[in-house]
Amino acid sequence: MFLVFFGPPGCGKGTQAQYLQQENGFTVISSGDLIRAEIKAQTEFGKQIEESYKTGKLMPGDTVLSLVQKVVATEGAKSILFDGFPRTVSQATAFENYLRSIHRQIDAVISFSIADNVIIDRILGRITCADCKHVFHVSSNPPSIEGVCDNCGGTRLERRSDDTSESVRQRLNEYHLKTEPLKEFYKSKGIMVGINANQPINLVRRQVQQEIDAISGKSKKEKNIGTYSRC
């Protein structure tokens, strides 16, 4: 199954993606993580985008697409969750063409809706484990022992360098302007499911799980129908 998590930065989709990775065996492809890895490794692309990344601008679409395609090609037939990708209608269209060429498709898009002021509070309190990338929040989801990652025991819990209020506002503007139109794109394909992300993390988690169960039930049924019709 190929899933897309869609929503503004800070809507909690990264946290929900971690649950799906742990409990449903999804491989999570986060374009943000791919980009940060390129910057850290100071590759040619990493150097090019470092400055615009820190100020919250959208990354050049073609390069992000090719980074994602590279991982899809190595992951093969596994269940993949795309977290924060695609980000624009043109990226989504190019990605759809790529998937068609390898006989795959996006099975569902889970769209997280949330108010801007809730997002700003969430992002500014966010801390990430430098070792395993697990995400915590200083007030709503703190680590059990301060400064220690519950997931891997690491002690390098850091704020992301792009998590400043100026950068958050910039990212939200970019989102409303360039990414939000994707909602209509996926809605028109009839594969979008909406989630109210203003709710507490555990409620969102339960709702996401119910949707995934419904979707996987549906795709199994479709596969069976396909088999019968070939008999």
Ligand SMILES: [Zn+2]
């Ligand atoms: Zn960790």
